[in-house]
Amino acid sequence: MSLTIGFIGYGAMASAIARGLVDAGVVVGGDIVACAAHYDALAERAAALGVRPLHSAVEVASAADVVVVAVKPHQVEEVVGPLAHELAAPGRFVVSIAAGWTLERYRALFGETEVHVQCTIPNTPMEVGQGVLIAEAAHTLTDEQTATFERMFEAIGLIERVDTAHMDIAMTIAGCGPAFADMFLEALGDAGVKHGLKRATAYRLAAKMIEGVGALQLATGAHPGVMKDAVCSPGGTTIKGVACLEENGFRGAVIKAVDAIVG
Ligand SMILES: NC(=O)C1=CN([C@@H]2O[C@H](COP(=O)(O)OP(=O)(O)OC[C@H]3O[C@@H](n4cnc5c(N)ncnc54)[C@H](OP(=O)(O)O)[C@@H]3O)[C@@H](O)[C@H]2O)C=CC1
Numbered sequence: 001m002s003l004t005i006g007f008i009g010y011g012a013m014a015s016a017i018a019r020g021l022v023d024a025g026v027v028v029g030g031d032i033v034a035c036a037a038h039y040d041a042l043a044e045r046a047a048a049l050g051v052r053p054l055h056s057a058v059e060v061a062s063a064a065d066v067v068v069v070a071v072k073p074h075q076v077e078e079v080v081g082p083l084a085h086e087l088a089a090p091g092r093f094v095v096s097i098a099a100g101w102t103l104e105r106y107r108a109l110f111g112e113t114e115v116h117v118q119c120t121i122p123n124t125p126m127e128v129g130q131g132v133l134i135a136e137a138a139h140t141l142t143d144e145q146t147a148t149f150e151r152m153f154e155a156i157g158l159i160e161r162v163d164t165a166h167m168d169i170a171m172t173i174a175g176c177g178p179a180f181a182d183m184f185l186e187a188l189g190d191a192g193v194k195h196g197l198k199r200a201t202a203y204r205l206a207a208k209m210i211e212g213v214g215a216l217q218l219a220t221g222a223h224p225g226v227m228k229d230a231v232c233s234p235g236g237t238t239i240k241g242v243a244c245l246e247e248n249g250f251r252g253a254v255i256k257a258v259d260a261i262v263g
């Protein structure tokens with residue numbers, strides 16, 4: 001794809017997307033430009049992929065065909081607001097990954113200036129081409145820009161379009177969920193070590209198990225309860241652990257964690 005992709009903010013999520021795009025062959029590192037608050041640290045991080053570090057957001061906005069807004073949500077107004085003129089250049093479009101930012105908020109930010117915007121929420125597994133990208137159903141990309149957007153992100157994950165009203169809950173499941181899954185992975189690793197497994201072995205077993213469970217559910221569409229029942233042999237080992245998780249409010253704790261984010 002002959003495109004320049006610009007990241008305004010090049011932290012954890014932006015660099016995961018960049019790595020995914022380069023490894024998937026969507027672009028080469030030299031087709032990516034980025035800026036951050038601290039130029040020297042950016043230059044070091046960018047070198048890993050051959051990404052071109054720039055000194056300011058306005059330089060990124062002027063150089064890129066696709067501008068990815070990847071600063072913290074509370075910084076979008078201050079950092080991206082003044083760039084409306086550059087972002088409105090013909091052919092250019094914005095992909096926002098900032099939590100809580102919707103098309104309506106960008107419209108208010110840019111006022112009269114017509115900028116093509118697609119709001120999204122990615123997740124960290126994009127780094128290895130196994131991500132999810134929540135995309136707001138309402139957007140202002142042209143058909144051609146939409147095709148470019150889809151070609152870019154389909155290479156590194158599943159694109160799931162949701163209504164504006166469901167952006168926050170979709171973000172919580174797919175965008176925040178990796179941290180919950182990481183905690184589960186870490187806990188299984190600790191338990192494995194407690195019972196004598198090498199840590200690396202325990203993580204490998206737990207990670208592949210989590211990957212496989214996701215793949216099985218996606219392939220069969222089976223109800224998770226049915227999948228769980230298939231593992232629990234009558235009078236067997238698994239049901240003892242399941243009963244213990246129920247006693248400790250495992251599922252309730254997960255639902256409460258989601259409530260804590262979406263309110
Ligand atoms: N992490 C995740 O899993 C996900 C994150 N997101 C969204 O992605 C965005 C970034 O999050 P994340 O990557 O985790 O955060 P990070 O803190 O890792 O990255 C933020 C980046 O913004 C840069 N920055 C700060 N101020 C400026 C500025 N004035 N001009 C240009 N760049 C600036 C920082 O620079 P420096 O490094 O020099 O300080 C850093 O590179 C957020 O909006 C978040 O909601 C969405 C989904 C998932």
Ligand SMILES: O=C(O)[C@@H]1CCC=N1
Nearest residue numbers: 099121171172175176
């Ligand atoms: O924690 C955060 O705010 C970001 C948004 C979704 C995942 N990480």
